[in-house]
Amino acid sequence: METDRTPDHPDLRGVTLQKVLEALVDPVRRRIVGQLSDAADDISCGGFDISVSKSTATHHFRVLREAGLIRQYYVGTARLNTLRRAEFDEAFPGLLDAVVGAGLRP
Template sequence: MSTVTSPRALDHPARDEIRLETVLHALSDPMRLRVVCELDQAGAELNCSDIELPVSKSTTTHHFRVLRESGVIQQVYRGTAKMNGLRRDDMEALFPGLLQSVLGSATRQEQRDQA
């Protein structure tokens, strides 16, 4: 069972608690997929405010929470900023090729939409 170690720490599932159906649910929403794509393109942690979504702040917070609780992203506080990064190693260990396949498909879909 995962635990919170300090008031500023956020709860994340341990690798063995991450479930395929929860990950697929998290990735099925266009806004959450957009967050994952932006994190992938950045190749580094991003602050929540670095990722602009066309939804309210409370809805954005919800999307980040779903991604964190599903195990797709890791969120940590650095000072007052909440930083986000993909849990690539965990995703690859549990579901080999899934994240790269989803990201590649999202890129191809975006290219089709722009054509």
């Protein structure tokens, strides 16, 4: 019997603004959010233009997922990432637009 490999995602009603801002303070995580915002499709973990090790990237994805910014799911063996824009905009109106619109400055 196959188990569900999809990681848990928080209900955004339980995510604090502080947790979100702490996730977005890191330039690598802002870059991930920016790439997802610009992407036409969901992106696999290995498909991002970030210059960190695989284990460090895994940490960054976990922080973003736990802050409610991204949703991760599997297709075959690939873990895909998507921005939870609609849900996030409802919980924190205008925040993603402000972060992405600021050019994601490091």
